[in-house]
Amino acid sequence: MDFVIDAVDRQRLEHARELGATEVRPVGLEADRLSRPIPVDHPYFVRCLARGEGRTRWAGPGAEGKKGPRSERSTVTNLLIAEEYAYWDRGVGVANPGPGLPEMNVLALGTQEQKERFLGPFLAPDRPRWASFAMTEPGGGSDAAAIRTAARKDGNQYVLNGAKCFIGNASRADFILVQATLDRSKGRAAQRAFFVAQGTPGLGPFKIEKKMGLRAYESTSFSLEECRVPAENLLGGETRRDEREGFKGAMRTFNAGRPGIAANAVGIGRAALDESLAFAREHKLLGDVRVRDRIEHMARKLRVARLLCLKAGWLADQERPNIVEASMCKAQAATIAQDAAAFGMELLGTVGARGDHLIEKLYRDAKAMDIVEGTGQIQRLIMARSLVDFPRDKKE
Numbered sequence: 001m002d003f004v005i006d007a008v009d010r011q012r013l014e015h016a017r018e019l020g021a022t023e024v025r026p027v028g029l030e031a032d033r034l035s036r037p038i039p040v041d042h043p044y045f046v047r048c049l050a051r052g053e054g055r056t057r058w059a060g061p062g063a064e065g066k067k068g069p070r071s072e073r074s075t076v077t078n079l080l081i082a083e084e085y086a087y088w089d090r091g092v093g094v095a096n097p098g099p100g101l102p103e104m105n106v107l108a109l110g111t112q113e114q115k116e117r118f119l120g121p122f123l124a125p126d127r128p129r130w131a132s133f134a135m136t137e138p139g140g141g142s143d144a145a146a147i148r149t150a151a152r153k154d155g156n157q158y159v160l161n162g163a164k165c166f167i168g169n170a171s172r173a174d175f176i177l178v179q180a181t182l183d184r185s186k187g188r189a190a191q192r193a194f195f196v197a198q199g200t201p202g203l204g205p206f207k208i209e210k211k212m213g214l215r216a217y218e219s220t221s222f223s224l225e226e227c228r229v230p231a232e233n234l235l236g237g238e239t240r241r242d243e244r245e246g247f248k249g250a251m252r253t254f255n256a257g258r259p260g261i262a263a264n265a266v267g268i269g270r271a272a273l274d275e276s277l278a279f280a281r282e283h284k285l286l287g288d289v290r291v292r293d294r295i296e297h298m299a300r301k302l303r304v305a306r307l308l309c310l311k312a313g314w315l316a317d318q319e320r321p322n323i324v325e326a327s328m329c330k331a332q333a334a335t336i337a338q339d340a341a342a343f344g345m346e347l348l349g350t351v352g353a354r355g356d357h358l359i360e361k362l363y364r365d366a367k368a369m370d371i372v373e374g375t376g377q378i379q380r381l382i383m384a385r386s387l388v389d390f391p392r393d394k395k396e
């Protein structure tokens with residue numbers, strides 16, 4: 001395995017560090033203290049666009065196989081940058097404009113016309129633009145095969161009915177890729193994804209959730225009531241060969257995302273450890289062997305999590321299966337991030353408990369890393385199944 005990155009990517013990492021200190025941390029703290037997502041018209045987003053952020057990886061019409069405006073990097077580099085960004089503020093990373101979570105699914109399964117219609121505006125965005133991926137429902141998010149949002153065909157339209165919750169950037173998104181079922185009795189095989197453009201009658205109202213952490217971006221609940229979309233908005237079109245692609249596409253999004261979430265968690269954990277170390281140094285606590293022992297423990301576990309994460313990324317770069325590693329690094333990193341933040345809270349005592357120290361924010365932010373894109377329990381289920389070769393469809 002080789003995790004070495006070249007000079008260009010090292011420079012990108014350095015740039016992420018500078019940006020993190022000067023832009024990302026301050027805007028993240030502002031959103032956290034105000035307890036509301038960064039507003040759509042915040043100058044921070046205008047600066048993101050001016051820096052060339054918020055664009056798609058898609059190369060554009062007639063340019064298949066060429067590089068898109070957001071240049072490709074190795075997964076290993078992406079993970080290192082994801083870690084660095086989250087060190088400064090993980091919520092801001094998700095708030096940033098761009099085609100976000102659904103992009104990979106659209107690139108993998110979307111028709112040429114769908115890429116043009118939905119990713120086209122992200123080639124050279126005239127304003128900050130977002131996209132959103134909606135799977136989770138009020139009835140539960142872990143069992144993705146059991147979603148209830150229904151889609152029925154009516155002439156040359158699909159009609160969607162259901163409710164989604166905790167969906168990132170939904171109210172500001174140009175489009176939401178909504179996971180729905182054509183027939184609940186058929187389980188995964190009947191799942192499909194639909195592009196729902198903002199403003200479609202029957203979409204909404206939107207309610208921004210109150211969140212304990214990661215407050216810089218909006219997590220939103222909304223309903224779909226007799227919400228009609230053209231048949232061309234079925235991801236991949238109606239002539240897709242594999243009818244299970246709808247479910248597999250959503251799972252692909254999660255599998256690819258897990259090492260990124262793990263990298264984010266390592267970043268949060270590192271920030272918590274740095275805050276603890278700075279406090280211990282300032283208050284002359286490093287002479288206490290118990291404090292040194294805990295610091296060593298956190299640093300070692302964070303290193304393990306980062307290496308697991310990079311291995312999952314390296315396998316992805318080799319186009320080799322990484323499902324166990326992706327779950328393993330997420331389960332490990334989310335746990336150690338929470339431990340590192342909890343240690344900081346213990347060490348800082350009343351200073352942390354007052355609620356205005358960064359360590360307290362990191363403590364709240366870290367918890368979400370164990371929930372998003374599959375909870376710790378679900379990661380352990382996936383690993384245990386894969387390790388003993390237990391078929392997914394067999395009843396436990």
Ligand SMILES: Cc1cc2nc3c(=O)[nH]c(=O)nc-3n(C[C@H](O)[C@H](O)[C@H](O)COP(=O)(O)OP(=O)(O)OC[C@H]3O[C@@H](n4cnc5c(N)ncnc54)[C@H](O)[C@@H]3O)c2cc1C
Pocket residue numbers: 101133134135136137139140141142143165166167168169214219368371372373374375376377378381
């Ligand atoms: C900050 C944040 C952002 C999010 N962003 C998005 C988004 O953009 N799009 C989106 O679709 N969703 C999003 N989610 C939702 C997230 O994916 C779900 O919260 C997650 O999948 C868990 O679902 P749930 O909360 O409904 O918990 P449930 O599925 O109800 O589970 C409750 C508890 O039971 C445990 N559990 C469930 N099943 C099992 C089992 N079989 N064995 C053992 N334990 C089990 C779970 O681990 C959990 O602890 C977001 C969530 C958060 C907190």
